[in-house]
Amino acid sequence: MIEAVLFDMDGILIDSEREYDKAMREAITRYGHMITDEFLIRVRGIPVEAFKKSLKLEFGRDFPVEKFRNDFKSIVWQNIRQYGMPVKNGVYQLIQYLEVNNIRYAVATSNDRAMALELLEAADLRGVFEYMVCGDEVEHGKPFPDIYQKAADMLGVNIKHTLVIEDSYNGIRAGHAAGASVIMVPDLVQPTDEIRQMTDYVVSDLGKVISCISNF
Structure with a gap:
C-alpha cells in the first residue's frame, strides 16, 4: 500500500x-x-x-x-x-487524488533549495508542496538513494511504502536504490531495458499514475 x-x-x-x-x-x-x-x-x-x-x-x-x-x-x-514555466500534464489531478485519499507527498529535487523555490514560484506551485528535500541538503545526490530516504523520513513513512515519480535515469536509479516503488513518466528520454527493470510502471503523464497506485 x-x-x-x-x-x-x-x-x-x-x-x-x-x-x-x-x-x-x-x-x-x-x-x-x-x-x-x-x-x-x-x-x-x-x-x-x-x-x-x-x-x-x-x-x-x-x-x-x-x-x-x-x-x-x-x-x-x-x-x-x-x-513562463509550464506545469506538466496531470499535476493538479494527481495532487487532488492524493489529498482526497490521505496520501502524503513531497518534492525531492536535485536543485538547490533557492533555485527550487524560485522555479516552483514561477510555475505557481510553491504553495502546493509543504515538504521538500533538495540536492544541497543531502550528502550524496541522485543516483544515490539519500534524497528519497530523507524525504520518506521527513514524512514519517517507511520507504517501502512510498512511490517515487521520476523522468531521469539518475532519479530512477535513486528511487530504486532507496527501496521505493518507482513510476517513470518520460520527458526527454525513454526508458532503456536497464531502467525498465527498475520501474514498476511507465506512463505518459501524471494523471495516469492514479490508476497505478491502487495496484501496489
Whole structure:
C-alpha cells in the first residue's frame, strides 16, 4: 500500500528540462564548446556539485564552471520571464487524488533549495508542496538513494511504502536504490531495458499514475 508519493521536480512537475538543455547549449557556445546529447543525459537529475565536476571532466579542469553556471541561469530565467514555466500534464489531478485519499507527498529535487523555490514560484506551485528535500541538503545526490530516504523520513513513512515519480535515469536509479516503488513518466528520454527493470510502471503523464497506485 502506498502511503506517500515523492515527486521529482524538473520534468515531472514543471516543464523545465527543455529550458535547461537549450540554455546549456546556448551558454556553452560562449566558451567555444558544444554539448552533446550524451552529456545532457548523463548529467540530467544530478545535484549541483556533481554537475560542476562533470563540466570539468568534460571540458577540462580550467573550465570556468561558476561563470558558465551564471550564464546558464541567466538564460534560463530570461526565457522563463518571457514564456513562463509550464506545469506538466496531470499535476493538479494527481495532487487532488492524493489529498482526497490521505496520501502524503513531497518534492525531492536535485536543485538547490533557492533555485527550487524560485522555479516552483514561477510555475505557481510553491504553495502546493509543504515538504521538500533538495540536492544541497543531502550528502550524496541522485543516483544515490539519500534524497528519497530523507524525504520518506521527513514524512514519517517507511520507504517501502512510498512511490517515487521520476523522468531521469539518475532519479530512477535513486528511487530504486532507496527501496521505493518507482513510476517513470518520460520527458526527454525513454526508458532503456536497464531502467525498465527498475520501474514498476511507465506512463505518459501524471494523471495516469492514479490508476497505478491502487495496484501496489
